[in-house]
């Protein structure tokens with residue numbers, strides 16, 4: 196059984212044996228909050244009369260906007276006190292099973308080999324507010340900041356002198372935020388995600404997760420990024436010909452990283468770099484790059 200599913204099952208079991216435990220993270224500490232005022236689970240207009248802030252966001256989540264609080268909340272109890280709990284024993288940090296009752300389109304991503312850590316833990320609300328937020332998809336921040344709040348190293352790469360235009364535009368161009376069959380949740384295996392913008396051959400969308408080359412709803416301006424990516428010259432098989440005429444870019448071991456295959460990311464940082472051409476290893480010139488793999 197995959198890790199996340201096992202984790203979800205364990206959570207459910209815990210909730211069934213301890214009907215009082217609303218929040219697993221609180222451990223055995225008694226919940227000192229006053230009990231919830233008496234309510235009828237289905238009196239959703241009543242919910243909003245006391246919890247108006249829940250329906251006041253610029254970008255609202257469908258069921259919250261429709262006032263359907265009972266699709267997720269039920270009246271329960273904890274330590275003998277009345278509480279409003281999540282349906283099906285979900286905890287606020289593991290809502291995956293609850294969310295996918297309506298969002299079946301996410302289910303396949305929960306079974307991918309390379310799931311994003313918070314997704315694997317079921318923690319959908321790390322990124323999506325279940326009620327709403329000021330930003331699209333009810334995210335906690337605008338654009339890439341929804342990612343860089345947790346990925347400080349990438350924020351640093353984006354603050355370098357040379358920033359890769361698609362990385363500045365949207366992380367989702369190359370990464371699926373939920374999961375994919377390729378490492379780092381990349382939308383394609385190997386170099387294909389780079390070649391889509393850097394060689395003049397038509398992109399075969401079938402090599403991409405679900406056929407969505409740059410996401411289900413690609414970011415604004417994607418056509419311009421595809422059109423303006425500088426083209427490199429490769430031979431017909433797309434495995435060599437760059438940066439020098441017979442140099443391999445694929446299908447060889449990478450001498451700079453044990454166990455990895457040579458690829459575009461062996462020489463280029465896909466996010467940003469101190470020197471020109473996004474060169475890795477802090478290389479500010481071509482010659483300081485070559486010596487990372489060769490001693491001519």
Ligand code: HEC
Nearest residue numbers: 231232234235236237238239241242245264268277278279
């Ligand atoms: C009479 C006012 C009132 C009504 C009606 C009401 N709530 Fe509450 N609710 C509160 C108060 C007060 C709290 C505790 C203080 C806080 O955390 O904001 C609370 C807390 C909560 C919590 C946090 C967990 C808990 O049990 O403390 C949830 C979830 C919640 N309410 C959902 C609902 C839903 C769903 C409805 C409708 C079925 C509803 N509330 C109706 C006043 C109300």
Ligand code: HEC
Nearest residue numbers: 242243246249250258259262263264266267287290320325
């Ligand atoms: C899609 C499921 C979903 C719907 C629909 C929903 N909620 Fe919630 N609600 C949650 C989750 C999940 C949490 C826990 C959030 C967390 O801990 O990050 C929560 C938390 C709350 C809380 C605790 C305070 C807070 O904001 O975190 C209140 C109050 C609340 N909901 C009220 C409501 C009311 C009122 C409605 C109907 C207008 C509603 N919710 C609709 C999923 C939902």
Ligand code: HEC
Nearest residue numbers: 256257258266290293294296297298319320323325332333
């Ligand atoms: C009761 C059914 C239901 C549940 C449960 C539910 N959603 Fe939704 N969700 C909807 C509907 C309806 C919409 C709006 C229609 C749409 O765009 O798909 C929506 C929209 C969304 C969107 C925006 C999608 C878009 O295309 O703009 C996100 C993100 C989302 N939900 C995440 C969640 C998360 C996370 C949870 C669990 C906390 C959750 N949903 C639980 C019904 C649900």
Ligand code: HEC
Nearest residue numbers: 291294298301313314318319321322332367372410411412
């Ligand atoms: C790390 C942040 C993050 C986590 C965790 C996360 N999402 Fe998302 N989700 C996103 C982003 C970003 C988008 C917007 C995708 C885009 O721009 O194409 C999105 C889009 C969505 C959409 C819109 C439809 C789609 O297919 O893109 C749904 C529905 C959704 N998420 C549900 C979920 C559910 C359910 C979970 C938990 C299992 C979850 N998300 C966990 C970041 C996250």
Ligand code: HEC
Nearest residue numbers: 311312313321322341342345346366367370372378379380
């Ligand atoms: C709530 C914190 C959080 C948010 C928000 C978040 N991530 Fe992550 N991400 C993690 C954790 C934890 C890991 C696993 C540890 C690591 O590799 O750093 C991870 C790993 C990754 C990895 C590397 C996976 C690997 O196999 O090396 C990528 C790529 C990634 N996240 C992209 C994103 C993108 C894109 C977004 C925005 C849609 C995002 N993250 C938002 C917490 C987060």
Ligand code: HEC
Nearest residue numbers: 339342343346349361362365366368369370379460465466
């Ligand atoms: C042009 C495609 C592209 C874009 C856009 C992109 N990435 Fe990446 N990212 C990659 C590739 C390729 C790797 C794998 C690098 C490797 O194999 O060493 C990667 C790796 C990562 C990792 C794993 C750790 C690391 O540094 O290798 C994280 C985390 C990450 N990206 C987050 C992000 C975030 C956050 C954004 C948006 C600000 C983003 N990426 C935008 C292509 C991209």
Ligand code: HEC
Nearest residue numbers: 360361388389392420421423424425459463465471472473
């Ligand atoms: C969505 C299209 C797109 C994708 C995918 C993409 N790039 Fe780019 N790339 C661009 C654009 C546009 C520029 C030029 C930006 C400019 O001139 O300001 C660029 C520039 C570059 C440059 C030259 C930077 C410089 O300083 O001159 C390198 C190197 C590069 N990309 C490597 C990669 C690698 C490696 C990948 C895969 C991880 C990749 N690209 C994926 C669009 C893309």
Ligand code: HEC
Nearest residue numbers: 386389390393425427437438443444458459461462472481
């Ligand atoms: C062995 C190292 C190496 C590998 C592997 C590699 N590159 Fe490069 N790349 C370079 C160097 C060095 C330059 C700078 C050449 C120069 O300035 O003359 C460069 C330049 C570029 C440029 C800028 C071209 C321009 O006209 O400004 C792009 C775009 C690029 N590479 C994309 C890629 C892509 C896509 C891949 C994978 C198919 C890749 N590179 C693989 C070393 C590499």
Ligand code: HEC
Nearest residue numbers: 439441442443447448450451457461462481484485487488
């Ligand atoms: C990330 C590692 C890496 C970097 C950096 C790198 N190479 Fe290579 N290079 C390789 C690999 C792997 C081969 C294939 C070796 C083999 O098949 O034994 C290769 C082969 C070569 C060859 C023989 C094939 C040919 O092109 O005729 C030359 C010459 C060469 N590299 C020059 C360079 C130069 C010049 C640079 C700097 C611009 C450079 N390399 C940067 C990994 C790298």
